[in-house]
Each structure stands twice: as structure tokens, then as C-alpha cells.
Amino acid sequence: MSLPESLPALMYLLAFDTDKNRLTSRSQLGLVLRAAALAELYLTERVTDTDGRAEAAARARPTGDPVLDDLADQIAAHRPRAWHRWIGRQERATVRAVREQLEADRHLKIEHRALLPDRVEPRDRRAVKQYAETVRAALRRSSARTDPRTAAVLALAARGEVRTVVSRRERREYSRKLDELAVYTGPVADALRKAIRTKRAATASAGG
Numbered sequence: 001m002s003l004p005e006s007l008p009a010l011m012y013l014l015a016f017d018t019d020k021n022r023l024t025s026r027s028q029l030g031l032v033l034r035a036a037a038l039a040e041l042y043l044t045e046r047v048t049d050t051d052g053r054a055e056a057a058a059r060a061r062p063t064g065d066p067v068l069d070d071l072a073d074q075i076a077a078h079r080p081r082a083w084h085r086w087i088g089r090q091e092r093a094t095v096r097a098v099r100e101q102l103e104a105d106r107h108l109k110i111e112h113r114a115l116l117p118d119r120v121e122p123r124d125r126r127a128v129k130q131y132a133e134t135v136r137a138a139l140r141r142s143s144a145r146t147d148p149r150t151a152a153v154l155a156l157a158a159r160g161e162v163r164t165v166v167s168r169r170e171r172r173e174y175s176r177k178l179d180e181l182a183v184y185t186g187p188v189a190d191a192l193r194k195a196i197r198t199k200r201a202a203t204a205s206a207g208g
Contacts, residue, residue, distance in 0.1 A: 003127055004107055007036040007152060008064050010131075012098050013107065013122055014165050017122065018129040023120060025162045028196050030091025030136050032160035035192035037071045038086060039152045039185045046072055049187050053080035067097050083191035088198060132165055139170060143180040155182040155189040160196065 004010060011032055015025045038054065041047040046060040046068075056076035058163045062069045071094075075086065084177040099120070107136065111119035122128045135153050138146045146154075157165035171178065182189035 003124075003131055004105060006068060006103065007040040007149065007156075008033045008067050008094070008098050009102055009105075009107070010153060011036040011093075011156060011160075011162070012102060013128045014123055014132055014135070014153070015162050016128060017123075017164050018122070018125045018132075021121060021125075024164055025160065028081070028160055028199070029196050030095045031087050032156060032162060033067075033091060033094045034087045034089070035156055035185075035195070036152075036184075037068055037094070037162065037186050038083065038191075039188045040068055041075075042186045042188055043148055043152065043184070047075055048050065049083075050080050052082060052187065054083050054086050055080040065101075067094065067101060067104055070097070076195050083187045084198065085195040087188075087191055087195040095155060135165060139166070139174050139177060140175065143177060146181060148184045151181040151184040152189075154178065156192060158182075159189045159193040 003013065012029070015029055015032070016021055017024050023029070038047065040063075042049070043180070046057050046063070047054050048057050049055075054075055056072060056130070060072065071086070074089075075081075099108065099110070103110050108122060109121055109123050113119065135150055135157075138150050138154060143151070154166060155178060156162075158171050159182070166174075167176070
């Protein structure tokens with residue numbers, strides 16, 4: 001079975017621990033998926049950076065992907081906003097939309113349960129595991145030999161602390177390389193890190 005092409009869908013699958021058969025990075029998954037959607041729109045030049053703010057490109061055509069097009073429409077309908085603010089909006093709705101899309105495209109198998117949380121797993125765990133290994137292997141190659149989408153996946157996984165892709169040790173060991181790869185996402189990867197810090201600060205403040 002082939003994997004999906006969109007970055008949000010790929011990041012959702014990559015957050016799945018294929019050995020322990022569970023979804024990881026739940027607390028920041030919505031932020032990671034929002035950032036992945038922004039990175040996709042940035043890479044395809046549908047969204048541009050204007051003085052540190054996200055702005056819809058003129059005459060940008062729809063992608064045909066409902067998650068990407070919904071975000072592009074939101075950006076087009078508002079004045080330019082800081083990237084981390086777009087990442088911090090509608091987290092749960094984005095997770096739900098990506099999950100529903102993956103289920104509809106038969107990349108996810110979901111057991112819907114009334115009283116317990118739904119049981120979710122990739123239909124092809126081997127393909128997900130192999131893709132994660134391919135992505136990780138790019139850490140050991142020259143940045144110049146890394147294609148932009150793989151670079152984006154690595155940068156977002158590192159900034160978003162998706163440890164099934166980039167472990168804490170690898171974030172330290174390859175910090176310079178990951179900074180180089182983050183350039184492919186424009187301002188998005190660093191905005192993701194800021195959005196995560198903002199959310200954690202707000203959670204800590206609310207907890208007293």
C-alpha cells in the first residue's frame with residue numbers, strides 16, 4: 001500500500017509508534033499537523049512570508065486536499081498573521097480532519113467505540129516504519145542531497161518533538177543539520193517550536 005502524499009497526513013502516520021502500536025506526541029500533534037499543512041502550502045508557493053507573517057499567494061489554485069485548502073482559505077480570508085498563530089489555531093479540528101481523510105483513503109483502520117477512545121492504527125504499519133527509517137537515514141546525508149519534502153518532515157519532527165522520527169538524542173546530535181533542513185520550511189519549523197512553547201506556558205499558567 002502506498003503512503004499519502006500530503007505532509008499533514010504523513011506526519012500523522014509518522015507519529016504512530018509501529019512497535020508499541022500506539023499514537024505518540026498527542027499533546028502537540030495538532031500543532032505539528034497545522035505546521036505540516038503550512039509547510040506544504042509554503043513549499044508549493046500557495047502561502048508566502050511577508051515580514052514574518054503568513055499571506056496567501058495571489059491566484060493560488062486549490063490543491064484538492066481538503067485540509068490544505070481549508071487552511072489556505074482561512075489565510076486568504078484574513079490579514080497576514082504570524083506563522084505561530086496559524087499553527088496554534090483549530091488544533092483538534094485539524095487532527096480530526098487529517099484522521100478522517102486518512103480513514104477515507106484507507107490509510108488508517110479505526111475501530112469506533114462508544115465508551116472507550118477509538119482504536120486507531122495504520123493499515124500498512126510496515127510501509128510507515130520503512131518510510132520513517134528512510135526519513136531518518138537522511139540525517140546522515142548531506143543537506144544538499146535531501147529533497148525539500150524529506151527535509152520538511154525531519155525539521156517538523158525535530159521542532160515538534162515527534163520522537164518516532166527524530167529522538168531526543170538525535171535532536172542534540174544533529175542539531176546543526178536540522179537547522180539547515182529547517183530552511184526548506186521557511187519560517188514554519190521555528191514557528192512550530194514557538195507555538196509549542198506558547199501552549200506549554202499557557203497550560204502551566206492555567207495549572208497555577
